[in-house]
Amino acid sequence: MNTNGPTYHEIDKGLQKAMNRRANAGYRRFLAPAMIIIAALTVVPILFTVGLSMTNISYVSPRPTRFIGFDNFIQLFRDERFLSSLWQSAILIFGPVAFQLIFGFFLALVMNERLKGLGWLRVIFIVPMFFPPIVMGLMWKVLFTPQLGGINYYLSLIGITGPTWLSEPMTAMIAIIIAATWGWTPFVAIMFFTSMQTFPRDLYEAARIDGATWTQQIKFVTLPLLKETALVVLVFRIMEALAIFPIIFVMTSGGPAGSTETVNYYSFVSGFTFLKVGYASAMILTFLALLVMLLAPATNLLLRSIETEGGSK
Amino acid sequence: MRVRPRSVTFGLYAFGLVWAIVIIAPFLWLVLLSIKTRLDAFANPPKLFFTPTFEAYFGVFGDSAFLHAIKNSIIVSVGAVLLSLLVAIPATYGLRNLRGPIRKNSLLAILLIRMVPGMVYLLPYFVVYNRLGVLDTHFGLMLVHMIFNVPLIIWMLTPIWSSIPRELTEAAKIDGATPWETLILVDLPLLKGGILASSILAFIFSWNEFLFALILTRSEVVTLPVAIVNFLAFEGTEWGKIAAASVFIVGPAVAFGFLVRRYMISGLASGSVKG
Structure with a gap:
């Protein structure tokens, strides 16, 4: 049986490759220029940042710029402000993302159940998706400012004395989490809703015939089917969670006393206020590396989502 | 049921x-x-x-800096969208017709690029722009916006393009059309809606973009999101004007958003707003 020649399977694979190559021949030159431009705009700057991170480049220091190896990275882990910004980043990433997933799920359910008279809600729900983040920040800054925003007045109606939100570390953090939840829950809801629309109806029918109640159908049909989408959404949201930069910028500027400063915010301050560009580069790269390590196990998942969402036909 | x-x-x-x-x-x-x-x-x-x-609105629209920012926002957003289309359309056409792993790997690479936090790009662009003297230019800002707009458009167009039956392009090929002719005469007319929708969504993201505009502009090219923060800095207590300017910026973004909400799912899958 086992001859030295290629097996049928190998020939088939080789043939497939050759056919792909022939079919692809005319189309590579459409993709190639775009990929080169994209790489020039992204990969090159990232590599340049790696270079910057190993120098002491600074726009205020009179010293000449020179190569200092990993000194910036070593210094980072002795920098208390960096370490606390890491911790605050974790809170400001996972806090809002958790709320977004929970509320997003229930919003998707509301949309999916086609409740009578609530069709217009679908339009309202997505409004924050188009909001400029800077306006979100300003809006919530107004709302949380005593006198100017109504939040404390309405809290006082139910007997709660509102804090001076943005000037205390704890409540400033909560205010930002609320703003971020408001802004990015619609994205999660829409992703969940779109996914729910593709679930086969007969699965629910079968569950119903087996005597499953509505809650059981959600628990044993909807939730398991939604797991993959939820993971993809989670990856997206974690990766993009610190896009709340503009919100922090206008609401607290990282304060009070640096208590709402995230890593990207601290990197921004180091780079553009203290003008220590080398140090800021090392900081943001470290953060990127941490994110990648956290999310690397999900790469396969993203690949699979490409097959479905990107249309593999 | x-x-x-x-x-x-x-x-x-x-x-x-x-x-x-x-x-x-x-x-x-x-x-x-x-x-x-x-x-x-x-x-x-x-x-x-x-x-x-409506005093606040009169104040805002009587402010020459704000009017200048409106102009800048329009120039940068429209320019960024046009540049992005120029790159993204041929790329998506290539991806639509390529087979095998190259297609999947390219799509993944484009997606990952978009997911990198904006701050990573900000430092090198600042250093290079500073050296080349392109800080505070429209073109400089448009170029940076391509980082998120090109992947957005590719990701939005890919599924739409896949829904066009291959027979149409195959027929053109048999009739002797070159790939370029097929793209321009067959594919593009069928994709008008999708291209318009992805352009609008890309426009919204450019219109809303804050971080790059904050650092890569000085005075000449200041866009609306930065102009509004300047209100906060220089006229700290003029909340009426800040609110009026905010309402004005939100208007086009949300109005355009409603127009394209049907198309945006796959576009949004490639990430929401950079920051």
């Missing part, structure tokens, strides 16, 4: 309505603030009924 207990139905209605209020009320507050006098703005208890004044 499905039996939903009354209590669940009630719960869903309640949640939906409460969330609608949560969405609308904060923005409504901002709109009201924009038409209040200073005195009304700080009234306690807050006034929901008052004599509206």
Whole structure:
């Protein structure tokens, strides 16, 4: 049986490759220029940042710029402000993302159940998706400012004395989490809703015939089917969670006393206020590396989502 | 079809309505603030009924810096979209017709690029722009916006393009059309809607973009999101004007958003707003 020649399977694979190559021949030159431009705009700057991170480049220091190896990275882990910004980043990433997933799920359910008279809600729900983040920040800054925003007045109606939100570390953090939840829950809801629309109806029918109640159908049909989408959404949201930069910028500027400063915010301050560009580069790269390590196990998942969402036909 | 207990139905209605209020009320507050006098703005208890004044709007549109920012925002957003289309359309055409791993790997690479936090790109662009003297130029800002707009458009067009039957392009090929001719004469006319939708979404992201505009502009090319922060910095207590300017910026973004909401799912899958 086992001859030295290629097996049928190998020939088939080789043939497939050759056919792909022939079919692809005319189309590579459409993709190639775009990929080169994209790489020039992204990969090159990232590599340049790696270079910057190993120098002491600074726009205020009179010293000449020179190569200092990993000194910036070593210094980072002795920098208390960096370490606390890491911790605050974790809170400001996972806090809002958790709320977004929970509320997003229930919003998707509301949309999916086609409740009578609530069709217009679908339009309202997505409004924050188009909001400029800077306006979100300003809006919530107004709302949380005593006198100017109504939040404390309405809290006082139910007997709660509102804090001076943005000037205390704890409540400033909560205010930002609320703003971020408001802004990015619609994205999660829409992703969940779109996914729910593709679930086969007969699965629910079968569950119903087996005597499953509505809650059981959600628990044993909807939730398991939604797991993959939820993971993809989670990856997206974690990766993009610190896009709340503009919100922090206008609401607290990282304060009070640096208590709402995230890593990207601290990197921004180091780079553009203290003008220590080398140090800021090392900081943001470290953060990127941490994110990648956290999310690397999900790469396969993203690949699979490409097959479905990107249309593999 | 499905039996939903009354209590669940009630719960869903309640949640939906409460969330609608949560969405609308904060923005409504901002709109009201924009038409209040200073005195009304700080009234306690807050006034929901008052004599509206449009003074803040007159103030905002009488401000030459703000008008200049409107112009800049339009130039940069439109320019960024056009540049991005120029790169993204041929790329998507290539991807649509390529087979094998190259297609999948390219799509993944494009997606990952878009997911990199914006701050990573900000430092090198600042250093290079500073050296080349392209800080505070329209083109410099457009180029940076391509980082998120090109992947967005590719990701939005890919599924739409896949839904065009291959037979059409195959027929053109058999008739002797070159790939370029096929793209321009067959594919593009069929894709008009999708291209328009992805352009609008890309426009919104450029219009809303704050971080790059903050650092890569100085005075000449300041866009609206930065101009509004300047209101905050220089006229700290003019909340009416800040609110009016906010309402003005949100307007086009949300209006355009409604137009393309059907198309945006796959576009949004490739990431929301950079920061």
